[in-house]
Structures are given as C-alpha cells and as structure tokens.
Amino acid sequence: MMRHLLSAGDLTRDDALVILDTAEELAAVADRPIKKLPTLRGRTVVNLFYEDSTRTRISFEAAAKRLSADVINFSAKGSSVSKGESLKDTALTLEAMGADAVVVRHGSSGAPHRLAHSGWIRGSVVNAGDGTHEHPTQALLDAFTMRRRLNAGPHGEGAVGTDLAGRRVTIVGDVLHSRVARSNVLLLRTLGAEVTLVAPPTLLPVGVEGWPCSTSYDLDGELDKSDVVMMLRVQQERMGAAFFPSAREYSRRYGLDTRRVAQLPDHAIVMHPGPMNRGMEIAAEVADSARSTIVEQVTNGVSVRMAVLYLLLSGSSDPEVAQ
Numbered sequence: 001m002m003r004h005l006l007s008a009g010d011l012t013r014d015d016a017l018v019i020l021d022t023a024e025e026l027a028a029v030a031d032r033p034i035k036k037l038p039t040l041r042g043r044t045v046v047n048l049f050y051e052d053s054t055r056t057r058i059s060f061e062a063a064a065k066r067l068s069a070d071v072i073n074f075s076a077k078g079s080s081v082s083k084g085e086s087l088k089d090t091a092l093t094l095e096a097m098g099a100d101a102v103v104v105r106h107g108s109s110g111a112p113h114r115l116a117h118s119g120w121i122r123g124s125v126v127n128a129g130d131g132t133h134e135h136p137t138q139a140l141l142d143a144f145t146m147r148r149r150l151n152a153g154p155h156g157e158g159a160v161g162t163d164l165a166g167r168r169v170t171i172v173g174d175v176l177h178s179r180v181a182r183s184n185v186l187l188l189r190t191l192g193a194e195v196t197l198v199a200p201p202t203l204l205p206v207g208v209e210g211w212p213c214s215t216s217y218d219l220d221g222e223l224d225k226s227d228v229v230m231m232l233r234v235q236q237e238r239m240g241a242a243f244f245p246s247a248r249e250y251s252r253r254y255g256l257d258t259r260r261v262a263q264l265p266d267h268a269i270v271m272h273p274g275p276m277n278r279g280m281e282i283a284a285e286v287a288d289s290a291r292s293t294i295v296e297q298v299t300n301g302v303s304v305r306m307a308v309l310y311l312l313l314s315g316s317s318d319p320e321v322a323q
C-alpha cells in the first residue's frame with residue numbers, strides 16, 4: 001500500500017481490490033456489540049476540513065475511532081485560519097501534535113498533494129475532496145456499494161476478489177464541478193467498468209475527451225443499458241454564471257424521476273454521493289426507493305475509510321491481529 005491516498009488514479013486494480021476486500025472484512029465489526037478493534041491504538045488521525053462536510057467528516061471520525069485511533073477534528077471555521085494562518089503553518093502545528101494521518105478536505109484542487117509532498121508533515125495524507133479535482137474515498141465506497149449490490153453473495157456481501165468488469169455505469173449531471181465524477185471515472189475504469197458521463201455540454205469539462213469514458217447529452221438514450229445510474233449534485237455554490245436555462249429545464253432533461261427509473265433494467269441501482277438537491281437532479285420518490293443505495297453508501301463509507309486508514313497506518317495484512 002502507498003503512503004498517501006491522493007488520487008483514485010494512483011490505485012492499481014490490485015490496490016483497489018485489497019482496499020475493497022479489507023473493507024468487506026471490516027464491515028463485520030459494525031455488527032458486533034462493541035464496534036471496535038485495537039488495530040490503530042496509539043495512532044493519531046487529524047481530520048483537517050477547510051470545506052463543509054457531513055458524510056465524509058463523520059465517517060472518517062467513526063472509522064478512526066472504530067480502529068481505536070485518537071482523533072482530532074479541525075475545522076477551518078473557528079480556527080486561526082480565519083486570522084490568516086497559512087496551510088503550511090497549520091500543517092506544522094499538526095505535525096507538532098504528532099499526527100500519523102491527516103485527512104484533508106480543501107476548496108483548492110491540489111491542496112492534499114501540497115501537504116503530502118511539502119515535507120511539512122511526516123504522516124500519511126488522505127484526500128477527502130479537493131476543489132473540483134478528486135474525492136478518492138468516495139469513489140472507493142461507491143465501488144464497494146456497486147460490488148455488494150451487483151456481485152452480491154448469499155448475505156449481500158460483495159464477492160471478495162471480484163472487480164466490476166463489464167458493468168455499465170452512467171454518471172449524470174454537473175460533471176464540470178464534480179470531484180466525485182473524476183475519481184469514479186478513474187477507479188471504475190481500473191476495475192473494468194464502462195463509464196458514460198451524461199450532462200449538458202456546459203457541464204462537461206474541457207478535455208473530457210481524454211478521460212477513460214464516453215460522453216452523451218441524452219440521458220434517456222443511456223438508461224436501458226445501465227447497471228448503475230449515479231446522479232451528481234448540481235453545485236450551485238461553485239457556479240458563477242448560468243450553466244442551464246432554469247432548474248425546471250435541467251430537471252426535465254437530466255433529472256432522475258420515476259418515469260426514467262422505469263426504463264432501467266430490473267437489477268439496476270440508483271446512487272448519489274450526497275448531499276442531494278431533492279426535486280432537481282433526483283426526485284424524492286427515487287431517492288427513497290428500494291433501488292436507491294444512498295443511505296447504504298454512507299454506511300459503506302465507514303468500512304471503506306476504516307480500510308484506507310488501516311492499510312496506510314498499519315503494517316499487518318490482518319486487521320484483527322495488527323497492534
């Protein structure tokens with residue numbers, strides 16, 4: 001396992017399968033009366049969040065605590081960052097406190113790379129979302145969820161050792177501003193899936209032709225061949241200009257409603273990384289339907305983040321015996 005997790009594109013197929021298989025093993029901890037392993041006792045994980053988060057921050061905290069690590073939560077709001085303290089000085093402060101891993105979310109693309117390669121900290125850096133660039137642990141938990149649902153074993157667990165070869169994943173919406181889309185395209189390709197990005201032309205990034213996926217402007221044309229439809233949030237907070245005529249028009253062309261869900265194959269699942277704009281990119285009935293994995297994705301996020309922290313911080317291949 002590498003020292004940092006910065007990009008889904010850094011993971012080989014074997015790396016990704018080790019993380020998914022380890023997460024599968026660690027998911028069993030959640031079913032125990034005491035949801036804890038001693039694996040990372042004495043290690044310190046810092047959650048360094050410069051941008052808002054609900055799911056990622058809470059699940060990294062739960063993951064670290066389930067592995068018995070000490071956790072320090074740092075939010076830029078209310079810290080000395082608001083007095084102008086730099087990323088470097090914040091990093092040096094965390095280093096002085098003995099951080100073994102820094103989980104960082106930042107509004108600037110590349111901030112986790114800067115932390116990892118600056119020499120300011122010695123510990124592992126995990127990218128928890130940087131600008132519009134990447135969100136590798138989201139892609140891992142999405143792949144874990146797809147594997148569990150599509151390659152399910154008798155108890156609903158993902159088939160250990162398997163990838164997503166030949167699965168067709170349609171990612172829909174605001175690709176331009178989505179770090180989730182970029183990380184998913186990179187990881188899903190590594191795992192053998194075929195990815196199609198569907199968006200209005202204004203919400204596809206320049207250079208998308210070079211990504212390992214296909215693109216379309218026509219959602220209806222993709223539905224009957226999709227194993228997975230992943231809806232993306234329309235990130236209005238990152239939009240300085242109008243990218244589509246109106247919310248109503250966007251929903252009509254690119255929203256997932258019950259009429260569109262009826263065109264999916266019976267086994268197909270509906271995903272969304274959250275937070276959702278209910279009624280815009282996804283209808284409430286669809287978000288709450290049996291095909292939706294949205295709540296499951298959050299649960300799976302804890303297991304996957306446990307696996308990432310465990311593999312980065314511990315030398316053992318068996319989380320039950322590592323000390």
Ligand code: CP
Binds near residue numbers: 054055129138273
């Ligand atoms: N999916 C995701 O990253 O959600 P949060 O912004 O709530 O962490």
